[in-house]
Amino acid sequence: MIDFADLYERLRQKQKSLSCELQRLKAEEKSADAHREGSPFGKREEGATEAFEWEKRLALENRLTSALAEVEHALKKYEAGSYGICDICGKPIEPARLEALPQANLCLQCKARQAKNARSRPAP
Numbered sequence: 001m002i003d004f005a006d007l008y009e010r011l012r013q014k015q016k017s018l019s020c021e022l023q024r025l026k027a028e029e030k031s032a033d034a035h036r037e038g039s040p041f042g043k044r045e046e047g048a049t050e051a052f053e054w055e056k057r058l059a060l061e062n063r064l065t066s067a068l069a070e071v072e073h074a075l076k077k078y079e080a081g082s083y084g085i086c087d088i089c090g091k092p093i094e095p096a097r098l099e100a101l102p103q104a105n106l107c108l109q110c111k112a113r114q115a116k117n118a119r120s121r122p123a124p
């Protein structure tokens with residue numbers, strides 16, 4: 001028997017921490033931009049490091065954004081009363097899967113099929 005209220009609570013906390021993290025990241029970005037404007041003629045190595053840092057931050061931001069979207073989607077489903085139901089086939093998602101990953105929106109089978117289809121493309 002799954003405790004949905006507990007999973008909901010975990011989702012809410014995840015949502016909070018993810019959006020905090022995103023805000024922190026965006027604030028950092030802003031201060032980095034301000035710093036860059038102050039010194040437009042930085043050394044080349046510094047520029048390369050900056051670009052690398054920027055790319056890293058962008059990748060992290062993308063990951064956080066999609067994780068947050070996943071969590072928010074699960075929360076919406078919870079409110080709509082369809083939480084724990086697979087988005088693709090409409091069957092209940094395995095309880096163990098929900099326990100491990102409260103934001104799961106697909107059952108194991110559909111997830112596996114999706115991963116297989118996505119294998120030819122680079123991982124997001």
Ligand SMILES: [Zn+2]
Binds near residue numbers: 086088110
């Ligand atoms: Zn499914």
